[in-house]
Amino acid sequence: QRRGIPEAILAEGKTPAQVVALAETALETTDRALLTRLSDEQFAALEEAIPETVPDATFDRWSSSLLIRTPDYERPSLEATVGLVTAGTVDQPVADEAEAVCVDAGATVDRVDDIGVAALDRTLDQVDRLREADMLIVAAGREGALPTVIAGLVDTPVIGVPVSSGYGYGGDGEAALSGMLQSCTVMSVVNIDAGFVAGAQATLIARTIDAARADGSGDGK
Amino acid sequence: QRRGIPEAILAEGKTPAQVVALAETALETTDRALLTRLSDEQFAALEEAIPETVPDATFDRWSSSLLIRTPDYERPSLEATVGLVTAGTVDQPVADEAEAVCVDAGATVDRVDDIGVAALDRTLDQVDRLREADMLIVAAGREGALPTVIAGLVDTPVIGVPVSSGYGYGGDGEAALSGMLQSCTVMSVVNIDAGFVAGAQATLIARTIDAARADGSGDGK
Amino acid sequence: QRRGIPEAILAEGKTPAQVVALAETALETTDRALLTRLSDEQFAALEEAIPETVPDATFDRWSSSLLIRTPDYERPSLEATVGLVTAGTVDQPVADEAEAVCVDAGATVDRVDDIGVAALDRTLDQVDRLREADMLIVAAGREGALPTVIAGLVDTPVIGVPVSSGYGYGGDGEAALSGMLQSCTVMSVVNIDAGFVAGAQATLIARTIDAARADGSGDGK
Amino acid sequence: QRRGIPEAILAEGKTPAQVVALAETALETTDRALLTRLSDEQFAALEEAIPETVPDATFDRWSSSLLIRTPDYERPSLEATVGLVTAGTVDQPVADEAEAVCVDAGATVDRVDDIGVAALDRTLDQVDRLREADMLIVAAGREGALPTVIAGLVDTPVIGVPVSSGYGYGGDGEAALSGMLQSCTVMSVVNIDAGFVAGAQATLIARTIDAARADGSGDGK
Amino acid sequence: QRRGIPEAILAEGKTPAQVVALAETALETTDRALLTRLSDEQFAALEEAIPETVPDATFDRWSSSLLIRTPDYERPSLEATVGLVTAGTVDQPVADEAEAVCVDAGATVDRVDDIGVAALDRTLDQVDRLREADMLIVAAGREGALPTVIAGLVDTPVIGVPVSSGYGYGGDGEAALSGMLQSCTVMSVVNIDAGFVAGAQATLIARTIDAARADGSGDGK
Amino acid sequence: QRRGIPEAILAEGKTPAQVVALAETALETTDRALLTRLSDEQFAALEEAIPETVPDATFDRWSSSLLIRTPDYERPSLEATVGLVTAGTVDQPVADEAEAVCVDAGATVDRVDDIGVAALDRTLDQVDRLREADMLIVAAGREGALPTVIAGLVDTPVIGVPVSSGYGYGGDGEAALSGMLQSCTVMSVVNIDAGFVAGAQATLIARTIDAARADGSGDGK
Amino acid sequence: QRRGIPEAILAEGKTPAQVVALAETALETTDRALLTRLSDEQFAALEEAIPETVPDATFDRWSSSLLIRTPDYERPSLEATVGLVTAGTVDQPVADEAEAVCVDAGATVDRVDDIGVAALDRTLDQVDRLREADMLIVAAGREGALPTVIAGLVDTPVIGVPVSSGYGYGGDGEAALSGMLQSCTVMSVVNIDAGFVAGAQATLIARTIDAARADGSGDGK
Amino acid sequence: QRRGIPEAILAEGKTPAQVVALAETALETTDRALLTRLSDEQFAALEEAIPETVPDATFDRWSSSLLIRTPDYERPSLEATVGLVTAGTVDQPVADEAEAVCVDAGATVDRVDDIGVAALDRTLDQVDRLREADMLIVAAGREGALPTVIAGLVDTPVIGVPVSSGYGYGGDGEAALSGMLQSCTVMSVVNIDAGFVAGAQATLIARTIDAARADGSGDGK
């Protein structure tokens, strides 16, 4: 495994056969395969092929992301919670990609959907819950204002994920990306639609927190 | 007077002598001169020259905007209120330009400064007051999220003004402009730093409302 | 209902089944559903499904926008007129989206098509009619000069809508958008192809005018 | 002389001494020197140096362009008229550069300033006069709508010159450039602020017309 | 007919039925119809429909451009030659659009294909021929160097047409467009792929030359 | 204090007097003032004014960032280490801004300068040391490859800071920004030159780790 | 043959029939045809047609590039080695295009795939081998860091090829292109996805080296 | 010395004292210092300081580049010639930077200035001379057509250097950069104004050729 980079297979741009082969190798060597940006056709190929080689594999799917495990696989578990927030329905597939990565790494994910600032009451209703998480991933398209607003209300680190859900000027995610980079509150940002990177970065932070909890003096300092 | 365009002298790119001459002509023909984007040098030239030609002229200044009136000038008065909002200190000169135009046109201006979403409590504290205005102008730089948040909380039309107050990617106002154009709430927008245009558009709406109030059936329908 | 944001279902990016479900919920709770950016397939699904749940629903269609109402629905009525102007045939679907929103809100819409500045006589012939409206929405693609020319001829507020109807440099609507933002006359602007936002902003202005007419002193001041 | 390229010295980026030397060489070899984009310092250096080498030289200046001629120089004369139009005061220096080139080439220049579309009556008042010219150069900044409107009203070729006179999005001349390239009427375009190129292209057309007039059958066909 | 704008029907974005209807109206009122950017399907629809309404119509086709004439149509004839040059095979459809417009207007077209600067001998071989034309249209994609080189070799006006034939950075025609705008020789430019505009501008120049020839003193001055 | 946003005064765009006033208020209310993007003139004004109001204030300076504390100020202390890395000398002022924020918040900063990938040996020599930190901030201009390389070698979270230190295409920091967003390893990113934001985000992570250490079971799990 | 430009047929944008005709002409006149950017359909057409005209032709294929030779063709041979490196699987088709050109020219190609910097050990393992080549072509997408890292480790010239393999901001190859242009090590660059140009440039260098080896004094200076 | 990167001190952004110190260290350790992008002030500081520490140092200057050597320095000598070409006067400082690097490395430089394609005769006159060099560096601003034309006429590798010498759209060097990347002939490219990188890349090729000449069989194969 590459150091510090959660291992996943990016299915986009590969043939179904190539995807199946890569998944089979991963299962054979690590009892686990995480795939992202799967087309329906690629998913169908996996659903058909894998049960033949690994009859009792478990399939967990989040939109176009898929986690396959053999019965032998020992899931990691991290004592850390990632709050995973979306502004609108259209941002959910991007968040799903992040969720797959975090769950696979053993972090607890607290998912809160559809609390964009157009309905600010719904946003504010969730603030107490969001404050419980160790860190937040916030995915938002169009003007991408949600991570800015949330980062002003919580004390924990926020990772903004711009989503390419608009149309017209900046609608390919550049309005959201530049807005998050310019945010008057504090956050760090990943590429447009890069749910995988957000989830992986959250995983790295979660591991650090988990290690700190394990190491901790326990003196409640 | 050009139809429907509030008459102002754009000082930028003119010599002090040219600016003085234009102001003198305006005062002579209309008893009034509105100037925008004045440098300190241009302002000093006006302060020296105008009192010689129009001894009892009145000077009203908003940052780099200036309204000069002779005693004969009859100010218009509009039965309409423009709420004028800024996110941060750095947005105030742009809002000042809008204020000069609205005041000159006779609208009531309700100015609320420094309520950017980084301190959301301060934003929310002003919502009831903002709902009182007939329309709002909201100036914001960096990610420009304030008009989006406000437009979700009020029922009146909002005009967003992006401000070139950031640095880095999109910091020249393009992050704020694209964010307002992509807003998940409803607003219309003017060019980056275009306080004049926002004020002029608000003035046109204010005149329509004023006329409607004058025409109105009064039946409280 | 979200404050001040006309409620509509953006069909783009949803499955026909999702669109039907959202329309049914809207009809059930508010006796009305407004849908925009419908594909023909989504439209067909609605035409088939809705009459089963709401047998006597009324369908009004403007290009890819659709307003469905139950017999119980009480239409609002606003004492305000929106002039809705297009430069060319290709701009009409964008204007249709704005028209659907304004009509749904109860405003009177005065639609004037195909008066782009390439045939300036046709533009000038309509000026008196355009002056009658309380405000104007002007949709134009390519170089987007029409709203600039009209805004110089009328005293009422103009909302420019850039349309992505060109090709080559700036043909995706950025020439029209930047031209309207740079306009030497006064207007405010919405995003490229954002007929919905233009209609919604006009609706908010129309409501303000309608309220002013109702409140008015009636003294013809 | 380079074929078909009016010979001018681009002063920008050269030292005063270099500019003087180039002008002296041009005068010595061709009895004439045309300079563009001169700074005041470069102009002063020329005014001091040239009368020493060429005591009776004639100086003609248009803003930052300068034509120097010895008494021996025989001016060309072309039977062709270039209409040279500006939208606003700020566009005049760019038009001056074009004028210098056309006058130097011997074309008649009919200059019409400050008829931008914000005051459309002033534009329309000049149409009959503009129709008299053999071709038009139209310089306009901000949204650059003037050449589009004029090209719809005349039958002669129009060359659009975008000017970098705005601020905000597209204010560096890109709004005007893209608007002219997207124009719904017919024109060709030169680079932003390229008065020299517009004048040179008009000169090439003028030479062709002049030759056609000389060749012509005279049968008034 | 709009003043100075050659009348053509832009087929792109219209249904075959709409295209047929527009062509029939044009034939009925002017005995002529010029169509550009036709798809094969639109072309087939015309080929089927027109002979029914206008049995003896003539069809002339240049790639996706089509000129239909009734037997009654009297073709104009202009005493002026347009040299029409392409750099490579891929630029030919854009030049075809220009050719259709010029031929329809009655100008003589001298077409020279595939003389891009990668094989400079082939370019130079054609220079004498190119010098014979009254003006040149030069279409070139990728880096668009051909019009720059030709404009340095001839004395007549050159209109550059950038073509979107590349890939990678600037391959959508922006490399060619910016290169032509920056040209160190003199030319004017039209939008990317805008063969129609280049042909129309050449037509306007050709009409001016034709009129000059008709008016000319014939003294061979 | 705004929730979760380290409190700093952005000096850029303020007068020396405004900066002094803001610093005095901060010192009065919180015994501490952190200022960023100070000019030399603003710094001199603070050095002169503050000792008069707060005679025994401590000054700590990092390039254009300044931390002023009264003797009463109780510094926080966090059990967390931020590795702070630069690629070249030119990136150091940006890293200094981040360092000021982290030190002010009480985190331990391990600073490693000038280990850009052009001298990869120097980069690799530091890897063991970098692995010791709880998280890394890596500032790099030009092509910004350093955070990508480091993130592939360590297991801890990396925050990339693009620096505007190049020239030519992408030299304003956009090459580095886009490179970090596209990184084939995992990191999150802040705006170009945004040392403050990187330091603030690292501070938020450090607080979470510090809390985890305090809470921890101490069972060394 | 054009001087110094390896002769290839760019299949993209041509019909299968045109591609076959061009290949046949090339085979007839030069006993060889190199084709790039072939679609499967174009490839099938060649596979069917060529054996009929040239029964014993040899086909060598690299992804979408194809080299066809008659038995009479005498292959050139160059005493020079091109190291051809890719960062990831997705970069291989672009490298294949370069390989086809180099092999066709007679250079030795040493191909090393999939050594991107995310797994830096794999990169470093190949450095000794890479140092053996006379020059390197390095193809990389996303952030394009691989050529920067390699160019810092070898003494031979490196040609970077940016690949359009990312998504989001800069994912169309502009992040990789700008990163390579900004590289803190030394390389030259070709257009995004321009494997052909990289291979052709390497071929020109290889010919120069081959000639130098042939000319050389052999004194082992 | 870093492998394969010619060692130079980039003076831009450093104080005169820092530049002097870096030069002194370089002279002390390697008897040589190469500096680029020197301001006049930095140059003056070196001229004053160096003769004190190294009394008999030699100074060679090319515009803003400077090579200082002690008498002990043994210059390398490469059996390879770099042809160094500029299009216009304004491109010379960029070429000077490349020349300094090549001369310092011991290559022979054959410099040919001011042969831009606007005067194609002058370009063609030099072709035979250009063919003598082992490789060419061609610097050109504005539309950057010169390297395209030359690369079509010679068989040796060409490195294009785009120069930021234009104004308006693409005038910052992006027109020239994109034109060279899109070139219909074959070349590789460096960043805008990157004379240093072009010279360094040429140096690496020259070293390879020099080694090949030394190794060569001498059989004149």
Ligand SMILES: Nc1ncnc2c1ncn2[C@@H]1O[C@H](COP(=O)(O)O)[C@@H](O)[C@H]1O
């Ligand atoms: N700050 C401003 N921004 C944009 N337009 C302005 C501004 N101030 C004045 N104007 C407009 O510019 C016109 C005056 O331009 P001028 O004739 O050059 O003084 C006025 O009629 C206004 O429409």
Ligand SMILES: Nc1ncnc2c1ncn2[C@@H]1O[C@H](COP(=O)(O)O)[C@@H](O)[C@H]1O
């Ligand atoms: N203002 C200008 N803009 C663009 N090109 C110009 C301008 N003035 C002169 N030129 C061109 O630049 C060339 C002179 O360049 P130079 O040799 O540097 O003086 C002339 O031959 C013209 O083609």
Ligand SMILES: Nc1ncnc2c1ncn2[C@@H]1O[C@H](COP(=O)(O)O)[C@@H](O)[C@H]1O
């Ligand atoms: N260098 C900086 N870059 C970006 N944001 C900053 C910087 N320094 C301070 N800030 C933020 O800007 C706010 C202060 O802005 P102001 O009220 O204008 O002083 C602080 O709360 C910080 O969040």
Ligand SMILES: Nc1ncnc2c1ncn2[C@@H]1O[C@H](COP(=O)(O)O)[C@@H](O)[C@H]1O
């Ligand atoms: N993949 C490619 N990318 C860029 N240029 C190419 C490519 N393949 C061939 N070429 C060039 O394009 C020319 C062939 O163009 P064509 O005449 O359209 O087949 C050749 O002479 C090559 O210089």
Ligand SMILES: [Mg+2]
């Ligand atoms: Mg890592």
Ligand SMILES: [Mg+2]
């Ligand atoms: Mg108006």
Ligand SMILES: [Mg+2]
């Ligand atoms: Mg609202």
Ligand SMILES: [Mg+2]
């Ligand atoms: Mg010429």
Ligand SMILES: [Mg+2]
């Ligand atoms: Mg016309």
Ligand SMILES: [Mg+2]
């Ligand atoms: Mg926070």
Ligand SMILES: [Mg+2]
């Ligand atoms: Mg060559």
Ligand SMILES: [Mg+2]
């Ligand atoms: Mg190297």
